[in-house]
Amino acid sequence: MRSAVCSPSIDLVVPFPRRLVAEKLSAAATGSPAPLSQEDLKRIAAHRAVDLVESGMVIGLGTGSTAAHALDRLGDLIRRGVLRDIVGIPTSKKTEAHARAVGIPLSDLDAHPFVDLAIDGADEVDPYLNLVKGRGGSLLREKMIEGASRRFVVIVDETKMVNVLGGSGLAVPVEVIPFCWKFTLGKLRQLFVGIPGFDLKLRTDNGDEKTPSVTDNSNYVVDLYFENGISGDLVEISDAILKIVGVVEHGMFLGMATSVIIAGKEGGVTVIERRGDRRIVAA
16 A cells, blocks of 8 residues: 655755855854754744745635744835835734734635645655644644645754654544444444554643634544554545545645755755655755
8 A cells, every 4th residue: 555645856056045044153153052942943944934925815824833833924025125016814813913013915716716835844854845734723724724835845953854644643633523422433433443543532721621622614633643643545544534424624735746845953954845745865
């Protein structure tokens, strides 16, 4: 059975973009630089992605701590007049509020069904550029907007890279309707019966195990956990999850990313581009 959606071949190594080099040097400063924090790495990756934005574009605005840096950068460039006539499509209510606060004009997919570029973080990225997203609860809107994008650029630090999806041991989310959610959870459990180290549970609000966490779409989230990552054909597993009545969407984003920008702990950046079934790595 297939275990991935994209060929692992690497075709080309090309020079590092000048703007990224400048960011790396500014982070290092002079003398003995302090180690870069995870937030520094997120900011470096986010700023690199915003370098791809051009005036007049419709931009998918991601959700999460890494995407927040992209929002701040985009808002700054708009305020300074570097970018003009930008339209943002937010992937969550939180992103909508943040974007408005930094001055990004907003719309939606009804008015702009084709998105030029989406920028978002990811919880996991495998060697084939498949993703796990949605641990923040915004997976449905993220998948709708990023699926409508001509180009989807993922921004991560190197801690998000995994050998197989689910390999971090953290949640692979599934959004479900609240009606009879226990029934839906049971169907999800049956789907993975016999898988060693598999577990699942309803996501609850922090500090209150009895109150379900509710998405922007007024749904619940069931978190799937795989001790050894997800094995088997990801497309078949995706289809099987989506066939369960009561499931709205899941957090596996298969074959959707066109680029992944990875910030390393020393401040360097690697960009992996998808070209059909091939990958091009810029280091």
